[in-house]
Amino acid sequence: MxxxxxxxxxxxxxxxxxxxxxxxxxxxxxxxxxxxxxxxxxxxxxxxxxxxxxxxxxxxxxxxxxxxxxxxxxxxxxxxxxxxxxxxxxxxxxxxxxxxxxxxxxxxxxxxxxxxxxxxxxxxxxxxxxxxxxxxxxxxxxxxxxxxxxxxxxxxxxxxxxxxxxxxxxxxxxPSLTRLAPExxxxxxxxxxxxxxxxxxxxxxxxxxxxxxxxxxxxxxxxxxxxxxxxIVGADNTSDADILTASSSLYASYRLKRVYYSAFSPTGHAAAALPSRPVPLLREHRLYQSDWLLRFYGFGVDELRGSMPDGMLDLAIDPKLAWALQNRDRFPVDLNRASKEELLRVPGLGTKAVQRIVASRRSGRLRLDDVARLTASIKRARPFLTALDWHPGASLDHAFLRDRLAPQPVQLPLL
Incomplete structure (x- = not known):
């Protein structure tokens, strides 16, 4: 019919x-x-x-x-x-x-x-x-x-x-394409x-x-x-580091607007060569965040690899924070003197916030409250920068800094 x-x-x-x-x-x-x-x-x-x-x-x-x-x-x-x-x-x-x-x-x-x-x-x-x-x-x-x-x-x-x-x-x-899509x-x-x-x-x-x-x-x-x-992410055993390396090569070779990542999810019509469980969407999200760092924040793949000891992105914290914690010797940066490139590597500061900071400091030296008005993520940025009235002191090396800055799990209400 x-x-x-x-x-x-x-x-x-x-x-x-x-x-x-x-x-x-x-x-x-x-x-x-x-x-x-x-x-x-x-x-x-x-x-x-x-x-x-x-x-x-x-x-x-x-x-x-x-x-x-x-x-x-x-x-x-x-x-x-x-x-x-x-x-x-x-x-x-x-x-x-x-x-x-x-x-x-x-x-x-x-x-x-x-x-x-x-x-x-x-x-x-x-x-x-x-x-x-x-x-x-x-x-x-x-x-x-x-x-x-x-x-x-x-x-x-x-x-x-x-x-x-x-x-x-x-x-x-x-090799993965040859194995899973031989035609x-x-x-x-x-x-x-x-x-x-x-x-x-x-x-x-x-x-x-x-x-x-x-x-x-x-x-x-x-x-x-x-x-x-x-x-597709997770249909094979390719690491996140190798996925980002492949993406970086695609951007350079074909001048792509975007590489999209699709976390593998069983379709209900399973094939024996594939995982039986879906890949966490958070892994897909971390790859997009890393992709953004490569395209708009001046990071290189090798730099991100340094914060992925096992080749996989940390699902608990975003890749920019993971890199900053791995490279504490690069911080804190002086909010009033740091270059745009240095500010872009501060966790919590996005491209628009950095543009506003660079424009605002032409009128005078900035205090921490000034930064708070320019970004909504001042809590995450504070341990990695200095301002006219602020220095993080020993907090940058605090043993629990990673836990303090990691997003807290949300407790769902009981229905």
Whole structure:
């Protein structure tokens, strides 16, 4: 019996919940005055939460969960005993427009299983985006998954219509990919990501040249929100230190906007090669915090490794505090003289707080109360800095400093 669109939506939205890389940050703002519907920056995004606590924005679905691959970690793998469905291109287009008009969504995140071939799947994904843009004037955010091994001409078309492209590396290391997804090729994934980066760079260069008067026609945009990827955490025995090393290499090689981390969780259709218990979401959270330190706080992977004696991040305290406690000889820093780079390494001081401190001290020397007005985390920062009226004294070397600064467990009320 043929499935209705709503039945397909139930199956394919549920299958898409395991893909974390659906953030819409970085999309290009489009001028709607010339017609069309939707925008990237307006209100109307529906935030839904999956059973394992993930926040899902946009209309997030698979085109199909039929797949010729048998990746151990994937709920849609060939051998998985799950309900199957397939949207037509017109059904996805209609669903997106209907939900937007009802103010439920502001864009589309579209991925897919590989039902027959990489090229056929990539062509269908691109047709959805092209139909939304050209036939319906849709100006909202579109994120498309690109398929490893698909023809480069299809990827080139996808980038013309999508705000962001992403191709999942799946697992942190090539040996793990070979073991858990033997039909996938790490080489094809790297080639696909490199090709996308090249086209993004070329499009930027062409637009800069046009802006400087060195081009007659305005060049087409290509994935203006860049590309991202995702790796599964805990499906293999790769350490956190090696995961961060892999992420750092991906950022450097392909100029990614984000590496997303997805804590492995059994899907109910278990594979023998995988753990039987879910990975704590706190481990995923610590990896995101570390990723932030690498991208915005000037930390290097080797520095973070120093605070991970066994290669694993401390789940009890955040990685910045763990590093500071491991490097107490670097503290305290003088709030009124320290460089921006030194202040960024103080636990409790974020990038915005450091910017405010650097700007405020131009008007005079700062006291501890001044810092308290600039950050909400003064308790955590106090042992690691000095101010005009403050010195931590021996508290920096207190044997219980780690316990004092670690978040206290929350006692849930008895019902």
């Amino acid at each position: 043929a499935l209705s669109v709503l039945q397909k939506l139930e199956i394919l939205a549920d299958a898409a919940k395991y893909d974390a890389s659906c953030a819409s940050s970085g999309g290009a703002k489009r001028n709607a005055r010339g017609g069309g519907i939707g925008s990237v920056t307006g209100a109307g995004i529906c935030h839904a939460y999956t059973p394992d606590g993930r926040c899902v924005s946009l209309l997030k679905i698979l085109l199909t969960n039929f797949c010729i691959y048998d990746c151990s970690y994937c709920v849609s793998r060939r051998s998985s005993d799950v309900a199957r469905a397939r949207f037509t291109v017109d059904e996805v287009v209609g669903l997106t427009l209907d939900l937007y008009r009802q103010n439920c969504i502001e864009g589309l995140f579209l991925s897919s299983g590989i039902a027959r071939s990489a090229d056929e799947t990539m062509e269908d994904l691109t047709r959805v985006a092209r139909t939304l843009r050209d036939a319906h004037g849709f100006r909202g955010y579109i994120h498309l998954k690109t398929i490893p091994g698909a023809d480069e001409a299809l990827i080139a078309q996808a980038g013309r219509y999508a705000d962001r492209l992403s191709m999942n590396v799946e697992l942190p290391t090539e 996938k090729s790490a080489c094809e994934i790297r080639v696909g990501m490199a090709s996308t980066r090249m086209r993004i760079d070329e499009a930027k260069d062409d637009r800069v040249a046009y802006a400087r008067g060195r081009g007659r026609a305005k060049p087409p945009r290509f994935a203006p929100a860049g590309q991202s990827t995702q790796m």
